[in-house]
Amino acid sequence: MKRNWMRRLLAGAGAALLLSVPALAAEPQLPSAWSVDQLADSYAMGLVDDNYTTYIQSTVTLQQLEVMTDIVADKLALLELPQRPADGEALVVDTTRGGVMNALYQEAAAYDIDGVETGAQAFLCTLGVVQGDQSGQLHTERPCTYEEAMVMANRLILALYDQNDAGSLGLLWKATNGSNTLYLLGTIHLDRSNVYPLHKSLRDAIDASQTVAFELDLNDLEGIALLQSMQTYADGSTLADHISPELYERVQAASDALGMGPNGLDAYKPWALASTFSTLSMMDDTTSANAMAIDSYVNARAVNSGKQIDAVETYAFQGGIFDGLSEEYQESYLDACLALFEMAQGGAAAEEIQAAAGEQEEILSGMFEAWKNRDPEAFSEVYDKDAIIHSGDELNSKLFTERDPGMIQAAAAYLEQEGENTVLLAVGAGHMVDPGGIVSGLRELGYTVELVP
Known part of the structure; x- marks a missing residue:
C-alpha cells in the first residue's frame, strides 16, 4: 500500500477519480448508476480500493465481508454509544443479501440504538440502509454483489453518524x-x-x-x-548529481524499503x-x-x-x-x-x-x-x-x-x-x-x- 501512496503522491494527483476506469486486461466491472454517489465515502473509509473495477459486480466473499464489517465496527466504536447485551440467537452470516444484512446488523446491534431490537431487516430498512426493488422485495436469498454489500455498509455508517450528529465538521x-x-x-x-x-x-x-x-x-x-x-530531471542528470552522497544513500534505502527498487527515485x-x-x-x-x-x-x-x-x-x-x-x-x-x-x-x-x-x-x-x-x-x-x-x-x-x-x-x-x-x-x-x-x-x-x- 505504501508503494501506491508513493506513486500517487509523486504524480501530484491526490484525487481518487472514481469514475475513471483503469486499463485492465479483463473487461472492467463498472459501478451501477445507483451506487455512484456512494463511492467517495466508500473509498474514503476503505470499503473499496483502487482495484474496485475487478470485483465490484462479483459476489462478495466471506473474507471481503469480514473486512467490511471490521470497518463498520471500527467506525461505530468511535461514536461511543451505550453498549447493548448480545442477542441470544446467532444470525446466519453468508454471502446472500440476507446474510450480508445480518453481518452488518450485528455490528449495530452491539449498541443501544433506537429500533435495533426489531431485527436486521426492519432496522436496516427503517434507516434506509437496505432498499428493496420497485415492488419492495429485499431478495434476501439472492447472492449479494460486492457493490450491494459496500453500499449497505456505507449507508449504515452514514445513517448512524447522521442520527448522532457525528462526523468531521470541517x-x-x-x-x-x-x-x-x-x-x-x-x-x-x-x-x-x-x-x-x-x-x-x-x-x-x-x-x-x-x-x-x-x-x-x-x-x-x-x-x-x-x-x-x-x-x-530533463537534462540527463539524476538525483545523485544534486545531493550529497550521504543523503543519496539514505534516499536509496528509503526507496528500497518502499518497494520502488534501489534506484527507483533517481529521476x-x-x-x-x-x-x-x-x-x-x-x-x-x-x-x-x-x-x-x-x-x-x-x-x-x-x-x-x-x-x-x-x-x-x-x-x-x-x-x-x-x-x-x-x-x-x-x-x-x-x-x-x-x-x-x-x-x-x-x-x-x-x-x-x-x-x-x-x-x-x-x-x-x-x-x-x-x-x-x-x-x-x-x-x-x-x-x-x-x-x-x-x-x-x-x-x-x-x-x-x-x-x-x-x-x-x-x-x-x-x-x-x-x-x-x-x-x-x-x-x-x-x-x-x-x-x-x-x-x-x-x-x-x-x-x-x-x-x-
Missing part, C-alpha cells in the same frame, strides 16, 4: 452576495485522525454546490503530466521527494487504508455528482513555487523530511529529529481536532500562520504571500457572478485563516462571511 464558512452563495472549505491535504466520515452539513454543502473549485483541478491530466515533468528532484516523504511521515494508524486526502474526497464526491470542477491556480504556477527553490534549500528540505520519514518507519533518530517529530505530531493532532470540531480559532492557535510567514524559510512564506491575494480575488469573482450561483471553494485551511486569509479578505471587501453553524 472548517466551513458561508459567504453571500445577492443571490450568490460561496461555501469556503479550508482543507488539510492529508488523511488521518479518523477524519471520515464527514458531517452531514459538510456533505450537504458539497452536494448543494453547482461548482466545486480547488487550488488545482485534480482531474486535469495535462496539468498533472506537467507537474510530473517538473518533478523530474526525481529533491523538492518532489521531500514533499512526498513529508506526507508519508504524517500518516499513521488513524489514516484510512486508501490515504484519501480531504481535497481528494471532495473532488471525488463532486465528480461523481456531475458538478462543474474549477481551479484557482495552475499546475505551472504551483509547481513553479517548488521548482524555483534553490538547490541548497531543496537538499536541506529533503534531508529534514526524510529524517522524519525514517523515524516514522522506526529508525533511530537524533534528539533534534525526535523533537521535530514530536512537534509535528502535536501540531497535526491539534489541526485535525480543530478541523473536525469546526473551530477556526483553535486551528489558528496551533497552526500559527503568522510565525510561518515570518519564519524566514524560503518556501513557507512563498506558499502564502504569493498565493493568498490571488485566492481572495478568485473567491470574490465567484460572488460577483451573474445570476444565482452556489459554489464551494476548497483550498488548504492555511489560506483561509489570518494573517491575509480568504475569510477576512472577503470581509474587508464588504462581503458577508459567517462560519457555518
